[in-house]
Amino acid sequence: MPVAMDFVTPVTAENFNELVLRTNIPVVAEFMSYGCEHCRLLEPVLQKVAEKLGSRELIFRVNIATEQTLADRYQIEGTPTLVMFWKGVEIGRAIGPDPSMQALWDAVTSPFEGLSQNG
Amino acid sequence: MGEPRHLPILLFNDECAVCRLIAGWVCRSLQSQGDAATLIVQPIGNDPAALRALNPSLDIWDAYANIHLIMPDGSMKVNGEAVAETLRRTPATRWLAPCFNWQFFGRRPLQAILNVAYSALSDIRPLLGCESCGIPSLWLRPFHWMALTLRGKTATRNHSAVSSQTIRR
Incomplete structure (x- = not known):
């Protein structure tokens, strides 16, 4: 599964x-x-979603095998778990989202709907 | 690409108990014979760039999904072919290796059997307690469900449960 460009940092x-x-x-x-x-199946879809989102929303990757303190801090019980942050505050979480474009797009965009970037 | 290597590198998934067991057996076999090194056994790790340095087409996701043997010339052997080459380079099983090259009407039937055996073992790893080996094949799912139930864990969908033991290695 070669990735030409990594849109997830x-x-x-x-x-x-x-x-x-x-x-x-x-x-x-x-x-x-x-x-x-499950993360492997999600990866190509997540790359497409990240590419489509561009600078509107940033997607980061936390590898729990090496970042155990972060996994503990956010009480991660399994992978993949997507945690949505707005100005440093967790506002949503998707645990094991379906690896389909629509489901993943909804999972990562819906928590931010109605939030003003100036608010 | 780093300094030139003279030995193949066998990459194994150190998050998988079955893979660790097999890699440990290969290491012990290599050491017990006191032979000159014939193979480097190395965990896959978590650095995609380090793997691409071994072979530019080696993807970390693929490395975790299938066994890979990186040859000194940079080429790769995967799955059953990687197992055959590992057996060929392991003193205890070296005698077995020529079988896999035996040809019958242009085919290698014993290599084909080894390929099937590797696929079967790869399939049943989740049943043997591998938390990181993901999704069992369709035919294995009832057995996987039973194994999880017996261990008091609930089956997960699109989600690999991470035990505290896995996180805090």
């Missing part, structure tokens, strides 16, 4: 606060593991 405990929490742009953090088959 890896994030670690070191830069999580800066990239995910301290931004005014809607953010999705995907908690995943490379050994997880």
